[in-house]
Amino acid sequence: MKIAMLGTGYVGLVSGVCFSDFGHEVVCVDKDPRKIEMLKAGKVPIFEPGLDRLMATNVEAGRLTFTLDLAEALDGADAVFIAVGTPTRRGDGHADLTYVMAAAREIAGTAKDYIVVVTKSTVPVGTNRKVAQELAAANPDLQFDVASNPEFLREGAAIDDFMKPDRVVVGVQTERAAQVMAEIYRPLFLRDFPIVTTDLESAEMIKYAANAFLATKITFINEIAALCEKVGADVKQVSKGMGLDGRIGNKFLHAGPGYGGSCFPKDTKALARIGQEHASPMQITEAVIQINEEVKRRMVEKLRDLCDGSFNGKTVAVLGVTFKPNTDDMRDAPSLTIVPALVGGGARVRVTDPQGRHEGEALLPGVEWCADAYEAADKADVVVILTEWNEFRALDLERIAGGMVTPRMADLRNIYSEAVALGAGFAEYTSIGRGREASAQAG
Numbered sequence: 001m002k003i004a005m006l007g008t009g010y011v012g013l014v015s016g017v018c019f020s021d022f023g024h025e026v027v028c029v030d031k032d033p034r035k036i037e038m039l040k041a042g043k044v045p046i047f048e049p050g051l052d053r054l055m056a057t058n059v060e061a062g063r064l065t066f067t068l069d070l071a072e073a074l075d076g077a078d079a080v081f082i083a084v085g086t087p088t089r090r091g092d093g094h095a096d097l098t099y100v101m102a103a104a105r106e107i108a109g110t111a112k113d114y115i116v117v118v119t120k121s122t123v124p125v126g127t128n129r130k131v132a133q134e135l136a137a138a139n140p141d142l143q144f145d146v147a148s149n150p151e152f153l154r155e156g157a158a159i160d161d162f163m164k165p166d167r168v169v170v171g172v173q174t175e176r177a178a179q180v181m182a183e184i185y186r187p188l189f190l191r192d193f194p195i196v197t198t199d200l201e202s203a204e205m206i207k208y209a210a211n212a213f214l215a216t217k218i219t220f221i222n223e224i225a226a227l228c229e230k231v232g233a234d235v236k237q238v239s240k241g242m243g244l245d246g247r248i249g250n251k252f253l254h255a256g257p258g259y260g261g262s263c264f265p266k267d268t269k270a271l272a273r274i275g276q277e278h279a280s281p282m283q284i285t286e287a288v289i290q291i292n293e294e295v296k297r298r299m300v301e302k303l304r305d306l307c308d309g310s311f312n313g314k315t316v317a318v319l320g321v322t323f324k325p326n327t328d329d330m331r332d333a334p335s336l337t338i339v340p341a342l343v344g345g346g347a348r349v350r351v352t353d354p355q356g357r358h359e360g361e362a363l364l365p366g367v368e369w370c371a372d373a374y375e376a377a378d379k380a381d382v383v384v385i386l387t388e389w390n391e392f393r394a395l396d397l398e399r400i401a402g403g404m405v406t407p408r409m410a411d412l413r414n415i416y417s418e419a420v421a422l423g424a425g426f427a428e429y430t431s432i433g434r435g436r437e438a439s440a441q442a443g
Contacts (some may be wrong), residue, residue, distance in 0.1 A: 001025070001183055004073035004080040006103050008035055008066070010046055010158075010262065010329075011120055011151050012083030017055045018162040020064035020169055022187045028066045039066040042051055047328040047355045048159035050159050070110050080107055081149070082131075086266070093269040095124050095373075104131045108138035116180045118147045122207055122267060124274050128171065128200040145177035148200050150207035155261065156326030167194040171203025184373040208274070210283045211267040217252040218259045219288045219327040222295045225433025235433025236414055255433040257334035257386065257412045258295040260323035265332040296337040299412060303342070304431055306382055306408050311345030315405070317376035318342075318349060320387025321356040321364065328355040330363050334412075335386055339364050352376040378403045388413040397424030 001024050005016035008030040020026040030036050035050025036080040038045050042059070044052045058064040067073055074080060100121055107117055117135060119128050131272060132146040149170030153161045168185050172178045178197055182189065189195055196206070225235040235255045240327035259265070268289050275282035307314045323333035330336065335356075342349050357369055370376035373392060377383045377400045385392055393415050401407035401424050408428040409421050421429035 001078045002027070002076050002179075003184065004029060004070075004077045005083055006030075006070075006073075006080060006107075007085075007099075007121075008032075008045070009081040009083065009085060010037060010048070011153065012063070012081070013039075013044070013046065013055075014048060014051065014158045014162060015081065015083060015120060015151065015155060016329055017051060017058060017160065017197040019184070020058040020061075021054060021163075022184075024063065024184065026064050026078070029070050029073045030066070030068065031066060036066050036068050047326075048158050048168050049326055050157065050239045054159060060368050071411055072252060072381050074107070074111050074115070076113075077111075077115060079116040079118050079147075079184060080111070081118045081120045082107075083151075084107070086123055088123045088266050088269050092273060094273045095122065095266065095270045097127060100127065100131065101134050103133040105138045108135045108142055111139075111142055111144070114143040114145075116145045116147055116177050118149045118181070120149055120151055122150060122263070122270075123148075123204060124270055125201050125204045125208070127204065133205065134402060145172065145174050145180075146200070147172045147181055147205035148178050150203060152207075152210065155329055156324060157334075165193055169196045169198070169206050170199040171198050173200060208267055208271040211263055212271050212282070212288070214252050215259055215264040215268050215292070216284060216288050218225065218254075218256075219291050219295070220263075221253045221255050222258065222432075223291060226298065228433040229435055232435030233433075238433075249332040255414065257299045257432075258292045259340065260332035260334055261327075262329060262331045265289075293337075297333050297339055299334065300341040302412075302430060303338070303382070303384060303410055304345070306428060307347075310349035311342050313346060314381045315348045315350065315379060316342050317370075317380040318367075318372070319353075319373050319376065319383065319385045319392050320389050321351055321353045322387055325387055328358055330356060330359040333387075335360075336363060338384075338386065339367060342365065350376040350380065354389065354391065356387075374399060374403070380404050381406045382408045382410060384404075384410045385413050385415055388415060397421060397426070398416075401425035 002022050003019050003026045005012050005028045007300045008028050016026045016028040035045055082100055084103055086095040089096040128146050128148045135144055142415045150169055170181045185195055228235040239253040242248050243253050268285050272282045321335035323329055343366045350370050351367045352370045352372055373395055398418055407426045409426050411431040414431050418429045
């Protein structure tokens, strides 16, 4: 089949590349000439492990192309996917649908034959029906169907998530659209991956409900972690004991400095707003949003305590600033709350991150960027592990402690233990959700 992909951001590019690897002919469209030129030159504008190789393979096979010309992309296409941004709208927390509706109007003005218009972007419940109205108003003669196909891609593992999904969700109104979508996802159906075909509203709601629930799990364990610190329990052991219950599961039960990224913050706010608009408040989700911000601020106070009550004059090494490892994404990362608080408090902040500098230089003014953890920690008073990149999991702690002025560690990802850190020469060690005795015994 021929597929047009509108938008070459994270979702659009990953989806387009993976669809082409299924054997479909895929044309990716974007308005940004610089981005299209990069893609044509074989350069990937985002960091996602393995994406560059998979893209090159399918470009070479002739299944994947890039263009600025929407008409070229839609010519003979069976389906067009809208994969544009839906950022949080200023003032009300709702998803901004400006780009989605603009894409719908452009499709209506360009398409010549029947086509299935598939919304891949995360959109509020009811949006796909509005897309259909927009298409019909812009071109009453166009034959089309609208489908909802939300994405469930984890940054850093997106290719695996696309190729081996927990499920594919498809919302449709007609049998014709269902058949087109079934053919697009036939390679997954043949390998027995679940395809959930439902109505438009249910498909839209599945996406928001899933992300809000995962954000809730993260926030719940962070609240438990705060209590563990007070009572002397070890949140890592608590998480393990909880996760072994099949009704709960062990994923997303890792205490840390709060969730961030492109999905959870935006989608929880949008779901809360949808609930308000329909007089059905999402009270749990609203609490999750509030508590997640409090978690980040609590991390700042934890660091302040480690700095004897003041950041002024301290040199702080921050290891990792992206919201999670294996991505260059800084959106709503805990570092965007924590690092400015350090700088604003008078600290000299030295930062290192394997992929975060490109975005981080603009987002984190007033910091010094270092090549690695050892350079960042040299002559520092405190080292903070903020993102759990693999290279931070096996550091030479004796080397780091030996080069510091006052060797103190804030392990905000619970990578190490107090016993290991103190044994390596650190004078003080603090982590998340572990009382002093529990922290010393953990490993």
